[in-house]
Amino acid sequence: MRALDVFGVAQMDWLYTVSGFAVGLIVGVTGVGGGSLMTPLLVLVFGVSPATAVGTDLLYASLTKTLGGWVHSRNGTVDWKIVGLLSLGSIPAALLTIALLKFLALDEKTLRTLVTSVLSIALLLTATALLLKDWIRKIAQRDDGTVYQLHHRHLPAATVITGLIVGALVTVSSIGAGVLGTVALLFLYPKLTAVKVVGTDIAHAVPLTAVAGLGHMALGTVDFVLLGSLLLGSLPGIYLGSHLSAKVPEKVLRPVLAMMLLIIGIRLVVA
Numbered sequence: 001m002r003a004l005d006v007f008g009v010a011q012m013d014w015l016y017t018v019s020g021f022a023v024g025l026i027v028g029v030t031g032v033g034g035g036s037l038m039t040p041l042l043v044l045v046f047g048v049s050p051a052t053a054v055g056t057d058l059l060y061a062s063l064t065k066t067l068g069g070w071v072h073s074r075n076g077t078v079d080w081k082i083v084g085l086l087s088l089g090s091i092p093a094a095l096l097t098i099a100l101l102k103f104l105a106l107d108e109k110t111l112r113t114l115v116t117s118v119l120s121i122a123l124l125l126t127a128t129a130l131l132l133k134d135w136i137r138k139i140a141q142r143d144d145g146t147v148y149q150l151h152h153r154h155l156p157a158a159t160v161i162t163g164l165i166v167g168a169l170v171t172v173s174s175i176g177a178g179v180l181g182t183v184a185l186l187f188l189y190p191k192l193t194a195v196k197v198v199g200t201d202i203a204h205a206v207p208l209t210a211v212a213g214l215g216h217m218a219l220g221t222v223d224f225v226l227l228g229s230l231l232l233g234s235l236p237g238i239y240l241g242s243h244l245s246a247k248v249p250e251k252v253l254r255p256v257l258a259m260m261l262l263i264i265g266i267r268l269v270v271a
Helices: 002-030 034-045 050-074 080-104 108-139 155-173 179-188 194-219 224-244 250-270
Strands: none
Touching: 002 034, 002 224, 034 050, 034 108, 034 155, 050 108, 050 155, 050 194, 050 224, 080 155, 080 194, 108 155, 108 179, 108 250, 155 179, 155 194, 179 194
8 A cells, every 4th residue: 555655646746747847838938827827737637725736836936937037137137126116015915915814724625715716816817918918018009109108106106006916916826926917017117128028027026926935835835845846847848948939929829828727717716
């Protein structure tokens, strides 16, 4: 019996690594899909507790995005002022959300329902944002080529509020720092170049997911064996996907990914 258990655990670790590779490959090619694919995969396919899936995925995201943030920083494609404003809202929101979860001390069933509900909403929002990403950029453009933009007096406050919403959403569901953060930046800062939008969003996601992930670790909702297995596959997957990204059109992959997230989100709602 013990030998069978060991074999089963080894097989499961192998499947986690393969899943990490697949998700890493998609992230490398498209730049999105980490939390929005990994967390539902762990919950729906592997039967991992939603809270543990979220907590583990948050630390997974912080570690995998650190390299990307470092590269963007070296290339000068990060607007650190915007990162600071977003963090001013998101980090306190993450800490407050963790403190609230700790204070409420929800039972397993209630916590599962809460995380699953927020997760499904985050997935549907992410899928919608993916589909409307180009449209949102276009509505910020005037016919004469100039852009609509919030008055400079309101922009910092709007950015902090955006960070606050994203921070709370990410802490509960592990989803939102990627696609939703990018779309928010496109809307708030239409003059920002595409590469700076991506770089700024990744740089902001690193401390946010780290703080939220450490908070979940304090709550006991992080599986380190699972984390190691995912990283073992995702790091080479991201590396390979990054090299393939130039050969695979994003306009082809984005609708496919969006529809996949819509289906997963609806599946979670029905479940």
